[in-house]
Amino acid sequence: MKTNKTLRITSYVLLAFVLGLLLASQLYQHVSAQNPTPTDDEVNRIAHQLYCPVCENTPLDVCPTEACRQWRDLIRQQLSRGWTEDQIKQYFIDQYGVRVVGEPPASGLNWLIYVLPPLIILAGAFILFRAFRAWTKSSKAAAAAGSEVEAPKDEYVARLEEELKKRK
Amino acid sequence: MLAEIGYGILVVAFFVALYSVGAAIYGDRKKSAAIVESARRAMLLLWPLITLSAACLIYLLVTNHFEVSFVYEVTSRSMPTYLKVTAWWGGQAGSLVFWSWLMSAFASLVTLRTWTRDREFLPWVIVVTSITTAFFIGLAVFYENPFAFMWFDKSGQVIKAMFQPVGSIPVPPPADGNGLNPLLRHPGMIIHPPMLYLGFVSFVIPYAFALAALITGRTDDRWIRITRRWTLVAWLFLSAGLVLGSRWAYDVLGWGGFWGWDPVEIAALMPWLTGTAFLHSVMIQEKRGMLKHWNMILIILTYALVIFGTFLTRSGVLSSVHAFAQSAIGPAFFAFIGVTFITSIALVIYRWPELRGETEMKSMLSREALFLLNNLLFMSVLVVCFWGVIFPLISELVTGQKITVGPPFYLRATGPLFAGLMFLMGIAPLSAWGHSTITTLGRALWKSAAAALVITVVLFFTYTKNAIALTGFFLIAFVLLVTLVEFWRATLARMKTQNENFLLALWTLVGRNRRRYGGYVIHVSMMLMAIGILGINVFQIDTQKSLSQGESISIGDYTLRFNDLKQFPNMVNGQEERYVNRAEISLFENGKLLTTLYPRYDVYPDGQPMTLPGLYSTLKGDVYVILVNWESSSASLAPFKVFINPLVNWLWIGSILFIFGILIAAWPERETELVTARSRRAHQTSAAD
Numbered sequence: 001m002k003t004n005k006t007l008r009i010t011s012y013v014l015l016a017f018v019l020g021l022l023l024a025s026q027l028y029q030h031v032s033a034q035n036p037t038p039t040d041d042e043v044n045r046i047a048h049q050l051y052c053p054v055c056e057n058t059p060l061d062v063c064p065t066e067a068c069r070q071w072r073d074l075i076r077q078q079l080s081r082g083w084t085e086d087q088i089k090q091y092f093i094d095q096y097g098v099r100v101v102g103e104p105p106a107s108g109l110n111w112l113i114y115v116l117p118p119l120i121i122l123a124g125a126f127i128l129f130r131a132f133r134a135w136t137k138s139s140k141a142a143a144a145a146g147s148e149v150e151a152p153k154d155e156y157v158a159r160l161e162e163e164l165k166k167r168k
Numbered sequence: 169m170l171a172e173i174g175y176g177i178l179v180v181a182f183f184v185a186l187y188s189v190g191a192a193i194y195g196d197r198k199k200s201a202a203i204v205e206s207a208r209r210a211m212l213l214l215w216p217l218i219t220l221s222a223a224c225l226i227y228l229l230v231t232n233h234f235e236v237s238f239v240y241e242v243t244s245r246s247m248p249t250y251l252k253v254t255a256w257w258g259g260q261a262g263s264l265v266f267w268s269w270l271m272s273a274f275a276s277l278v279t280l281r282t283w284t285r286d287r288e289f290l291p292w293v294i295v296v297t298s299i300t301t302a303f304f305i306g307l308a309v310f311y312e313n314p315f316a317f318m319w320f321d322k323s324g325q326v327i328k329a330m331f332q333p334v335g336s337i338p339v340p341p342p343a344d345g346n347g348l349n350p351l352l353r354h355p356g357m358i359i360h361p362p363m364l365y366l367g368f369v370s371f372v373i374p375y376a377f378a379l380a381a382l383i384t385g386r387t388d389d390r391w392i393r394i395t396r397r398w399t400l401v402a403w404l405f406l407s408a409g410l411v412l413g414s415r416w417a418y419d420v421l422g423w424g425g426f427w428g429w430d431p432v433e434i435a436a437l438m439p440w441l442t443g444t445a446f447l448h449s450v451m452i453q454e455k456r457g458m459l460k461h462w463n464m465i466l467i468i469l470t471y472a473l474v475i476f477g478t479f480l481t482r483s484g485v486l487s488s489v490h491a492f493a494q495s496a497i498g499p500a501f502f503a504f505i506g507v508t509f510i511t512s513i514a515l516v517i518y519r520w521p522e523l524r525g526e527t528e529m530k531s532m533l534s535r536e537a538l539f540l541l542n543n544l545l546f547m548s549v550l551v552v553c554f555w556g557v558i559f560p561l562i563s564e565l566v567t568g569q570k571i572t573v574g575p576p577f578y579l580r581a582t583g584p585l586f587a588g589l590m591f592l593m594g595i596a597p598l599s600a601w602g603h604s605t606i607t608t609l610g611r612a613l614w615k616s617a618a619a620a621l622v623i624t625v626v627l628f629f630t631y632t633k634n635a636i637a638l639t640g641f642f643l644i645a646f647v648l649l650v651t652l653v654e655f656w657r658a659t660l661a662r663m664k665t666q667n668e669n670f671l672l673a674l675w676t677l678v679g680r681n682r683r684r685y686g687g688y689v690i691h692v693s694m695m696l697m698a699i700g701i702l703g704i705n706v707f708q709i710d711t712q713k714s715l716s717q718g719e720s721i722s723i724g725d726y727t728l729r730f731n732d733l734k735q736f737p738n739m740v741n742g743q744e745e746r747y748v749n750r751a752e753i754s755l756f757e758n759g760k761l762l763t764t765l766y767p768r769y770d771v772y773p774d775g776q777p778m779t780l781p782g783l784y785s786t787l788k789g790d791v792y793v794i795l796v797n798w799e800s801s802s803a804s805l806a807p808f809k810v811f812i813n814p815l816v817n818w819l820w821i822g823s824i825l826f827i828f829g830i831l832i833a834a835w836p837e838r839e840t841e842l843v844t845a846r847s848r849r850a851h852q853t854s855a856a857d
Contacts, residue, residue, distance in 0.1 A: 039713070040711075040714070041712060056430060057572060059423070062422065062423035062424070064422075064777060098572075099569075108567070109566060112559065113559045116555055117551050117555050117581060120551045121544075121547075121548040121551060124551075128540060132532050132537065135528045135529035136529060
């Protein structure tokens with residue numbers, strides 16, 4: 001009777017041991033899947049590319065608001081889970097919209113931000129070039145007609161050059 | 169009672185400004201000098217009136233009259249008196265009175281000049297300056313009254329009004345006020361807004377003369393000659409304002425930089441860009457009688473951008489496009505900008521035929537052509553900045569989606585444009601007015617270009633292999649060499665011909681050609697600033713770590729050891745003004761102790777923090793340490809963020825030289841001005857013959 005009881009206790013202990021081992025191995029697997037705690041610099045490298053939802057144009061890595069502190073903690077957790085930089089950025093865009101990145105993605109209406117300034121600058125350059133050509137053409141024509149007016153020389157420069165020549 | 173008096177005087181000032189506008193127009197139409205004089209005197213009355221009103225406001229601020237809403241919002245008992253005075257421009261309502269006060273001072277100054285040779289401008293200068301002053305006084309009188317009291321309305325909500333609204337009861341005077349935002353208590357921020365405002369306000373003067381020229385039809389370059397110094401003064405203040413703002417950001421905002429391409433910063437930069445283009449462009453009109461249309465457009469744009477910049481920062485439109493519609497002053501600003509801009513452009517179109525140039529451009533490499541290219545580049549930077557600020561508002565309005573246009577966009581878009589401007593800064597001083605060829609320019613430039621190339625190669629082998637940095641350093645070296653050689657050659661010539669020693673020759677040279685050499689000093693200072701900008705943008709490194717006492721952190725050649733953290737209240741008049749958290753850090757370079765730094769952050773009673781970095785500054789660069797205020801810190805464990813900002817001090821050195829250069833250029837030089845005008849007139853007469 002006593003032997004049976006001892007046997008039963010021993011089998012319970014063994015079962016508990018085996019279950020404990022299984023649980024420990026599961027926990028070990030879970031922990032070993034995680035990366036070591038990311039450093040502040042690793043978090044900041046990504047946080048620097050994201051922008052505070054509250055403060056205008058303030059990067060996340062230097063923003064003192066509570067919301068940004070929580071976001072940095074979130075980035076740290078995501079890094080420790082092995083997320084890549086792109087995955088983390090995409091997560092924030094999905095959650096909070098494109099305003100979290102410093103440059104809007106070139107899609108839809110946002111194309112205008114990239115296209116319009118160069119177009120305006122090119123148009124300005126074109127107008128200037130046309131004006132130059134018109135000016136030089138008309139002044140050549142005037143010269144051919146013998147009515148060219150000598151441009152006023154920079155008196156100061158002329159005097160300076162003269163004095164330098166004398167010095168030589 | 170004093171609040172009512174202050175408000176009453178402001179109302180009187182508003183009507184005096186309107187009278188001045190009406191009388192000036194009527195006097196001009198009736199050709200009555202007496203009525204125009206009456207308008208002028210009314211305008212002269214504005215400054216003393218606004219000064220009286222401002223004195224009332226300052227008294228209320230200094231003596232803790234918290235029953236006045238504005239006083240309650242921007243001051244508190246623990247604030248020192250000088251800060252209570254500066255709170256005048258620290259809050260929106262007070263800043264509008266400040267704007268009006270400065271505007272009336274400048275308008276009075278300009279009308280006190282001798283008008284004998286250009287009497288016809290006077291009424292229209294009065295009209296423009298008085299309309300602008302009336303607009304800002306009107307905003308304070310009707311929308312953002314700094315003298316308004318607080319009342320409980322029927323629903324128990326606190327409302328602001330000058331006189332008791334029906335059914336409301338007065339809010340009992342609060343025991344203490346909210347106090348000025350701690351970030352605005354820094355010396356840089358105390359001087360920065362007045363500087364910017366002075367810059368904004370003084371640009372109104374050349375604009376007023378430009379409109380007077382358009383209205384009267386006297387479209388020669390007289391208006392430019394009268395306002396040249398005003399424009400330089402405006403440029404001086406605006407530049408000083410921008411630099412002080414940058415230094416403030418560097419010292420207080422705790423992010424290791426000085427320029428974040430924030431819309432508020434860009435709002436102040438935009439009139440500076442058009443103003444700089446205008447300063448260059450008016451030289452072409454003075455020397456060659458060209459670009460009259462363009463100069464008008466530039467000064468109109470500058471005025472519009474001055475008002476637009478104030479609108480951006482004051483209307484709330486930047487936080488949300490919808491805040492604009494809700495804000496009281498937003499639509500008023502919008503309407504004012506629209507009306508003044510459209511009227512001004514309509515006048516330019518009306519006078520278009522009379523604004524034709526007197527001569528034409530002959531060479532694409534002449535100095536006037538290169539100045540035009542410089543204008544194109546300044547306008548291109550303006551387009552990028554304007555679009556970058558406006559587009560998020562358009563996006564929010566059209567799609568409902570907010571977007572951020574941040575530093576990466578601006579850096580990429582403006583970088584090549586600034587490089588182009590630097591290149592032009594190198595070649596334009598050596599090109600001739602009227603005509604230049606590649607051969608003449610090449611001959612003048614090749615030695616400086618070759619020396620700059622040698623410097624760049626040396627930097628490649630000794631300092632950096634970064635292509636952007638090397639391009640920047642080449643351009644900087646090129647411009648510096650070209651400019652310094654110009655100084656050198658001219659000084660040598662004087663030494664020889666006048667038998668002067670080097671310093672005397674240089675002094676006389678600059679003294680006799682202040683505009684030219686002042687401009688060159690500005691170019692040199694710009695290049696020094698470019699070294700700092702390049703340094704921080706290309707080579708900045710940073711690291712962050714929480715340190716236990718005695719623990720160290722390394723970055724570059726430096727090691728920083730955390731020694732201690734002290735936390736204590738700072739008491740003023742027996743009250744806690746702020747709670748100070750101050751760390752002590754030992755800074756080592758290659759193992760050798762350099763200095764001890766004390767980064768700190770202060771927390772004010774309302775919970776607002778202010779971060780003050782520990783700085784070790786040399787010409788090589790800054791070690792910039794902040795005690796991170798967004799993480800908890802104690803004497804045993806404290807978080808630090810360390811930046812190495814290479815070469816950044818050249819920015820501040822360049823800024824000081826820059827101000828010095830403007831002062832040289834703006835110093836009166838009457839003789840040369842007359843000679844230039846006379847020589848061009850004589851030339852035109854001979855051409856006509």
